[in-house]
Amino acid sequence: MDAFFNTLNNFFLIGLPYIALVVFLIGSIRRYTDTKFKFSSLSSQFLEGRQLFWGSVPFHMGMLFLVFGHLTAFLIPRGVLLWNGHPARLILLEVTAFIFGIAVLIGLVNLIYRRITSPRIAVVTSKMDYAILSLLLLQVITGLWVAYSFRWGSSWFASVLTPYLWSIFSLQPDITAVAAMPWVVKLHIVGAYSIVLLIPFSRLVHFLVVPLDYIWRPYQQVIWYWPRKEVRKAWTPWSIKRPLNN
Amino acid sequence: MDVRAQISMVFHLDKCIGCHTCSIACKNIWTDRKGAEYMWWNNVETKPGTGYPTKWENQEVYKGGWEKRNGTIALKGAGKKKGLLNIFHNPNLPVIDDYYEPFTYKYLDLIESPAADDQPTARPVSLITGKPIDIKMGPNWDDDLSGTPDYARQDPNLENLSPAEQEAMFQLERMAFFYLPRICNHCLNPACVASCPSGAIYKRGEDGVVLINQQVCRAWRMCVTACPYKKSYYNWHTGKSEKCILCYPRIEAGYAPACMHSCVGRIRYLGVVLYDADLIEGAASSDTDNLVDNQLNMLLDPFDPRVIQAAKENGVADSTIKAAQYSPVYKFVKQWGLALPLHPEFRTLPMLFYVPPLLPVMASLSEQNTRQGEKMDPIAKFWPDNWLYDTSTEELWGTIDQARFPLKYMANLFAAGDEAKVKAVLKKLMAVRIHRRGVTVGDIPPEKVEQAMREAGLDADTAEEIYKLTSLAKFDERFVIPPAHREQAIEMLEFTGDTKGSVGFGFKEKPQRGL
Numbered sequence: 035m036d037a038f039f040n041t042l043n044n045f046f047l048i049g050l051p052y053i054a055l056v057v058f059l060i061g062s063i064r065r066y067t068d069t070k071f072k073f074s075s076l077s078s079q080f081l082e083g084r085q086l087f088w089g090s091v092p093f094h095m096g097m098l099f100l101v102f103g104h105l106t107a108f109l110i111p112r113g114v115l116l117w118n119g120h121p122a123r124l125i126l127l128e129v130t131a132f133i134f135g136i137a138v139l140i141g142l143v144n145l146i147y148r149r150i151t152s153p154r155i156a157v158v159t160s161k162m163d164y165a166i167l168s169l170l171l172l173q174v175i176t177g178l179w180v181a182y183s184f185r186w187g188s189s190w191f192a193s194v195l196t197p198y199l200w201s202i203f204s205l206q207p208d209i210t211a212v213a214a215m216p217w218v219v220k221l222h223i224v225g226a227y228s229i230v231l232l233i234p235f236s237r238l239v240h241f242l243v244v245p246l247d248y249i250w251r252p253y254q255q256v257i258w259y260w261p262r263k264e265v266r267k268a269w270t271p272w273s274i275k276r277p278l279n280n
Numbered sequence: 281m282d283v284r285a286q287i288s289m290v291f292h293l294d295k296c297i298g299c300h301t302c303s304i305a306c307k308n309i310w311t312d313r314k315g316a317e318y319m320w321w322n323n324v325e326t327k328p329g330t331g332y333p334t335k336w337e338n339q340e341v342y343k344g345g346w347e348k349r350n351g352t353i354a355l356k357g358a359g360k361k362k363g364l365l366n367i368f369h370n371p372n373l374p375v376i377d378d379y380y381e382p383f384t385y386k387y388l389d390l391i392e393s394p395a396a397d398d399q400p401t402a403r404p405v406s407l408i409t410g411k412p413i414d415i416k417m418g419p420n421w422d423d424d425l426s427g428t429p430d431y432a433r434q435d436p437n438l439e440n441l442s443p444a445e446q447e448a449m450f451q452l453e454r455m456a457f458f459y460l461p462r463i464c465n466h467c468l469n470p471a472c473v474a475s476c477p478s479g480a481i482y483k484r485g486e487d488g489v490v491l492i493n494q495q496v497c498r499a500w501r502m503c504v505t506a507c508p509y510k511k512s513y514y515n516w517h518t519g520k521s522e523k524c525i526l527c528y529p530r531i532e533a534g535y536a537p538a539c540m541h542s543c544v545g546r547i548r549y550l551g552v553v554l555y556d557a558d559l560i561e562g563a564a565s566s567d568t569d570n571l572v573d574n575q576l577n578m579l580l581d582p583f584d585p586r587v588i589q590a591a592k593e594n595g596v597a598d599s600t601i602k603a604a605q606y607s608p609v610y611k612f613v614k615q616w617g618l619a620l621p622l623h624p625e626f627r628t629l630p631m632l633f634y635v636p637p638l639l640p641v642m643a644s645l646s647e648q649n650t651r652q653g654e655k656m657d658p659i660a661k662f663w664p665d666n667w668l669y670d671t672s673t674e675e676l677w678g679t680i681d682q683a684r685f686p687l688k689y690m691a692n693l694f695a696a697g698d699e700a701k702v703k704a705v706l707k708k709l710m711a712v713r714i715h716r717r718g719v720t721v722g723d724i725p726p727e728k729v730e731q732a733m734r735e736a737g738l739d740a741d742t743a744e745e746i747y748k749l750t751s752l753a754k755f756d757e758r759f760v761i762p763p764a765h766r767e768q769a770i771e772m773l774e775f776t777g778d779t780k781g782s783v784g785f786g787f788k789e790k791p792q793r794g795l
Contacts, residue, residue, distance in 0.1 A: 070495035072794035074519035077499040079373055081408070081516050087369045094368040153409045154376075158516060162795040236795055243498055245367075245477030249360055253474035258485035262595030 046224050047198075048207045054231040061234025062242060075240035081154040089148055093141025096134040100177075103131055104191075108199055111192035118189045127188050132181055138174045142167065162236045169229055176222040184216060195223075282557040283580060283591040285600045285762070286468065286488035286631050287526065287550065289540075290612040290619045291461055292750060293637040294709070295547040298459035300324050300420065302539035302548075306463075309538050310525070313791075315517025317382035317407045320419045321524035322539040324461045328435035328449070328689065329422040331460075333378040336510040337623065338436040343372040345471055345508030345626030346564060353565045353627055358475035358506040367477065372505040376516065380417035382407035408516070426450070426457035437692040445686045456685050458637040460693075461547070463539060464511040464524035465622070465630030466490050468555065468578070469564040472523070475506030480521075487552075487762070488631065489526045494791070497521055508626035518793050532764035540759065549749075551607030551760040552600055553614075553631070554580045554591055564627045568696050571624040578629070579614050582607070603762035608749055609633065616746055618705055620694040636690050636702055638709045704737075711736035712750075715743040 066073060079086050107114045118124040146167050149159050181187050194211050201208040212223070233239060306322040325331045339345055343357025355362070357372040366372075385402035393400035406413045422431035427450040438446055449455075466483075470490050473481045480496035481503055483489070492503070492512070499519040503512040512523045527537035535541065540548040555578045563574040580587045582604035591601055604610065612619040612635065619633035687699045687706075695701035711732045718729040733739060738746075749757060 069789060069792075069794075071518070071520070071789045071791060073495070074497065074499045074794050076519035076794055077501055077514075078516070079370060079375070079501065080504075080514045081376055083369075083373060083375045087371075090368045153411065157408055157410075158793075160795050239794075240498060243478065245364070245479070245498070245500060248364065248477040248479065251479060253359075254469070255473055255479060255482040256485045257482045258595075260486075260595065262485060263593070265595040266592055266597075 043209060043213045046220070046227075047209045047212055048202070050224065050227045050231075051202050051207075054227040058230050058233050062239060065234050065239060066242075073239055073243065074237070076158070076237045078155050078158050081158065082148065082152050085144065085148045085152070089141050089144035091141070092137040093145060096136075096138035096141060099134040100131065100138065103134075103188075107188060107191045108196055111196040114188055114192045118186065118192075124186055124189065128181065128186055131188065132178065135174060135178045135181060139171075139178065142171050142174060146171065162232070166229070166232060166236045166238060169225060169232070173222065173225040173229065176218050176225060179218050180216075180222055184219065281580075281587075281590045283554050283587060283594050283596060284485065284488070284557045285552050285591070285596050285604065286555055287466070287531065287762075288488075288553045288607075288609045288613075288631040288633070289463075290549040290609050290633045290635065292547045292549070292612075292635040293458055293460065294635065294639055295545040295750075296324070296459040296461055296637075297545045298324055298326065298423070299544050301542050301544050302461055303419070305538040305542035306524075309527070311522075313515075313517075314407075315515040316513070316522060318376060318379050318419075319513040319515075319522060321511070321513075321522075322461065322463045323419055324459050325420070326423050326425060326432075326457050327460045327693070328426060328432040328438060328457065330431050330434045331422075332380075332419050333374050333510050334417070335434060335436050336508075339508055339626070342374060342508070342510065343505060344510065345506070345628055346469070347627070348565060351565070355471055355475055355506055356508075358471070358502040363475055363477050363500070363502045367500055370501055370505055373501055373514075374504065374510065376408070377417075380419060380421070381413060381415075383413060383415055424457065427455045432457070437689055440692060440697060441686060441688055445688065449686060449689070456639075458639065460622075460634075461539075462509065462511070462622070463632065464490065464526070465509060465628065465632040466524075466526060468557075468560050468629035468631060469627065471506040471508060471626075471628050472503035472512045475502040476500070477502060481512075484528075487528075487531070489528050489531075490523070491525055491528070492521055492523055494518075494520050494522075495789075508623065508628060509630070518791055531761055534761055534763065536755070536759040536761065546753070546758065549608040549612065549753075549758050551609040552604040552762050553607060553610050554582050554587060554596070554601070554604050556580055560629065564629055568625055569698065571627070571696050572620060572698065572701060575621060575624060575629050576614065579610065581614075582610065597762070600762040603760050606760045608753070608758060608760060611745070611749060616708065616742065618708055618746065620701060620705065622694060623696075624694075625696040634694055635709070636694050636705055638706050638713075707736040708738055708746075711738050712743045712746050715740065716747055 079090075117127065149155050149163065149167065184190070194215070198209060198212045212220070229238070233242075302322045303320055303324055307320065310321060311317070311319045320332065323332050331337065336342060336344075339356060345356055346353040347356045383404045383406055385404050387402050390400050390402050403412050404415050405411060422428070426432045433446070433450065438449075441449070466488055467490065468488070470481070470483060472492075473483060473490060476492075476497075477500045478496055478498045480493045480498070482491060482493065484491060497520040499514070499521070501514050501521065503521050503523075504510070504514050506512075507523075512521050514521050527535070527539075530537055530541075536548075536550060540550055559574070559578045563571075563578050566574040582588070582601060588601055592598075609619075613633050619635050621630045621633055624630070687702055688697070690702045690706075691697050691699040714724060714732040715729055715738075718724045718726065733743060
């Protein structure tokens with residue numbers, strides 16, 4: 035029996051993350067280079083706008099906070115532990131994160147309800163959308179469960195999960211501490227890997243192309259097919275290195 | 281001086297008969313695909329009317345275009361801050377019901393239904409869900425419905441008209457309307473380009489056509505909000521926005537765009553104008569009173585040696601400069617001052633100009649002006665309620681001054697509310713008619729013709745030219761298309777038939793929806 039659980043742990047906590055990462059990296063790059071046309075957030079607001087507000091906004095806002103929270107604990111665990119040194123700050127952090135988690139849950143439920151009930155939205159819903167939505171729902175429920183029943187997550191994440199995740203990234207996987215975690219936590223971890231695995235095959239790719247460059251690009255864009263200052267010069271047709279056509 | 285070339289258009293509204301041939305030509309080539317059925321890159325509206333999408337001109341609702349803020353301009357409903365903050369849910373995005381739910385009919389039922397007591401019917405079905413629907417709206421739902429409370433009286437352009445003026449406009453006997461065909465304006469200060477967070481929309485430098493790169497569009501859908509003319513459409517199936525491409529594959533092959541080529545009334549003109557790109561910002565942010573003037577000032581004289589020199593330095597081809605010199609657009613807009621931009625107050629500097637219609641203005645009621653009525657053609661008096669067009673021309677501008685169609689309404693459409701501008705154009709159109717009547721019928725004393733021409737600011741030669749380009753112009757005079765210079769490899773090198781049913785040119789990936 036122990037051997038069986040060992041195999042399970044090894045597969046889900048060592049094998050799966052590597053599979054997920056490799057598939058995510060290669061899949062996303064290939065999707066971007068080979069099938070750019072499919073790279074879209076596939077917004078359905080045009081078909082239904084009102085219900086979407088109560089789904090999309092809480093979901094995305096909560097998701098932003100939670101992903102950045104997890105990322106912070108992964109990147110600067112000491113900072114998180116230092117912050118949590120004072121109980122008031124710890125509770126503030128935990129409560130805030132929990133509220134954002136609830137926001138994600140509410141948003142997700144609204145999004146799922148909208149997909150199921152609106153006949154127009156059903157037309158633009160793929161099986162992958164349902165897969166992703168159910169995975170996310172599972173993820174946020176286990177996340178809230180973990181946060182509620184195994185306190186205080188922000189602290190033990192920084193001291194237990196961060197070393198585990200780093201061990202994965204440094205190619206020296208060490209799961210002794212994680213293997214001893216409650217099964218809900220493990221489910222949450224496996225859920226996270228599954229989502230990463232599915233990113234290149236779903237509309238989740240849109241988070242990879244968040245249009246932040248919009249902030250510093252000039253408003254107007256004019257594209258010239260030829261460098262216009264060069265194109266009419268007499269020697270241009272005769273030059274060996276011709277101006278490039280973009 | 282930063283001289284650039286722009287392919288620009290003129291629509292002569294007096295000639296538009298509202299047949300929608302242009303819309304069909306466009307639809308058959310470009311938007312007969314899933315997700316694009318509701319799009320009409322070219323549509324024809326009845327004015328006064330609510331248009332498509334419903335009341336698109338009301339920017340208090342749709343938040344399109346630019347607005348003046350502290351001396352400079354900013355996008356009304358999009359932009360860097362608003363666009364990124366509203367990216368999860370765009371509060372100013374029109375939904376499909378603002379356009380209409382696309383539909384077809386179950387024609388097969390007519391043939392395949394079993395024998396019964398009743399005649400079989402072809403029920404309408406939604407092209408989105410495939411289920412039977414009750415049709416509530418269509419792209420030209422208010423066609424010819426001037427005066428109706430649901431449509432014509434909801435026209436946003438009536439806002440600045442007094443209730444009395446509105447009432448007068450919609451009296452049954454006086455009712456008038458005209459058609460307003462619309463395509464993308466290929467603006468010089470395009471709001472769609474400025475609003476696109478992923479930078480998918482761009483203006484082609486060589487000819488000024490505004491395009492959406494289908495591979496870069498990520499469905500952030502800000503362009504739909506930002507375009508005040510609502511000429512950027514979201515394809516709900518592919519998750520990409522699409523818009524009029526001015527048939528650039530046709531233009532590059534020397535053909536006129538499909539809508540223009542098919543135009544029955546020959547109302548459309550297309551040609552190159554040279555403009556000074558340094559003046560864009562200033563023109564777009566000028567006071568409302570100067571908007572039209574400043575926009576027209578940007579257009580340069582293609583015969584001016586300095587302009588030609590600067591154009592050459594900027595890589596504008598000789599053939600393009602020559603096309604600009606023969607451009608019917610330049611003649612209508614700059615030389616003759618007959619064409620005005622649609623809704624210049626949106627500040628996008630549209631490059632599609634309209635010759636405002638004289639007909640709904642000219643047709644006047646004689647019963648309110650018996651003195652004029654007596655001077656009408658005898659044939660008109662056959663009619664019991666003699667209210668035919670007043671063609672007597674005894675009163676030179678009487679019909680314009682006492683127009684049954686308030687000039688204010690036209691001014692709201694074409695001159696940001698400046699009646700004088702519209703009036704000047706209408707006077708010129710009228711003067712050309714008076715001149716031609718003097719030539720062909722000869723019942724107008726020459727002094728009268730001269731007076732009309734003087735007051736309108738025309739001379740006989742110009743009037744003759746206007747008449748010729750308006751009424752007699754052949755294909756090559758209406759469409760002066762510069763060669764595409766394939767030797768310089770602008771993107772389109774493919775046969776249009778190969779990519780029929782796909783999303784565009786330049787890539788061979790199937791236009792398949794993402795997962």
